[in-house]
Amino acid sequence: MTNIANNFSNNVFINCPFDHDYISLLRPLLFTILYLGYNPRIASERSDSGEARFQKICELIEQSRISIHDLSRIRSAKKKEYYRLNMPFELGIDIGCRRYKGDDQANQKKCLILEKEKHRYQKALSDMSGSDIKNHNNEPEEIVRQTRIWFVENENPRADNATKIWESFNEFMADFYQKREEEGYKDKDLEMMPIPEYILFIKDWLDDQNSCVAL
Amino acid sequence: MAKKKSEGSSKRVHIISRKDGWAVKKEGTSRASKIYQNKDSAIKGSEKLRQKGHDVIVHKKDGSIQDWKKSKK
DSSP: OHHHHHOGGGEEEEEOOOSGGGHHHHHHHHHHHHHTTOEEEEGGGOOOTTSOHHHHHHHHHHTOSEEEEEOTTSSOOSTTOOOOOHHHHHHHHHHHHHHHSOSHHHHTOEEEEEESSSSTHHHHOGGGTTOOOEEOTTOHHHHHHHHHHHHHHHTOTTOOOHHHHHHHHHHHHHHHHHHHHHTTOOHHHHHTOOHHHHHHHHHHHHHHHHHHHHO | OOOOOOTTOOOEEEEEEETTEEEEEETTOSSOSEEESSHHHHHHHTHHHHHTTOEEEEEOTTSOEEEEEOOOO
16 A cells, blocks of 8 residues: 555546446546556545545545546436535545645646536536536546546547557456456456455456567 | 557457447457447347357447357357
8 A cells, every 4th residue: 555655646536426326437437547557546445444534535635646536426316316525525625735735746736527518517516617627428438538538638648549448448347257257256246346356457457468468 | 558469369259339339349459340330230240250259248338248149169
């Protein structure tokens, strides 16, 4: 954990919902970040019951040069469902850290804001009007495309194209299911897999792909 | 930056959701063989490759696995 914490330049804090519905977007998002050579940091990467969640969030934000905030779930989808405040709250902490912490690291921070639709967030969060955000329409392929575009615009103009990353993700998923099945994992194990375990499988797969090229 | 395995090293074909339809893509190649308007057509279109010894992996829209059709060879 210490090495990860010290890797400020490559750390990407992900601020997103952790419900079952979002997993179809979270998995390709994690894959894209790792594919592009960065290190995803997410609140569910550890779950020490003795650690206050707010403290953990602040720590992840401080340790990450890049943040991705997905505001696509701030609107309640059905009657009597609460809208989600955690995502805009954590976006506020991140922007506050960048603005007020004032040290060298905080000045290097950058963020990507994702939403389902392009201008919808302005109705709930008008203070952010005029910010350049990207929308994914709740489409797994689109979250790969928009995230990759942001990294090209801000980090690496030579990144592989989005179609290539999306197809790699699909190939990874095939290997992932096949290998886990061989290891005795059942559907529920795959569905409920903890995020750190899933990240580790992506890392192993990407390492394997790179070593195949080197051979 | 991830790099791909060398071309032609695999006998698997993927049916993958794309913005413009459903792609049939042989693993290890850089481009999809063909893009179909819908998934059923893509599955039918991949049948020849299955006869030739490829496994056909049908993905859901989120990349997870819907069906794994073993090769007929």
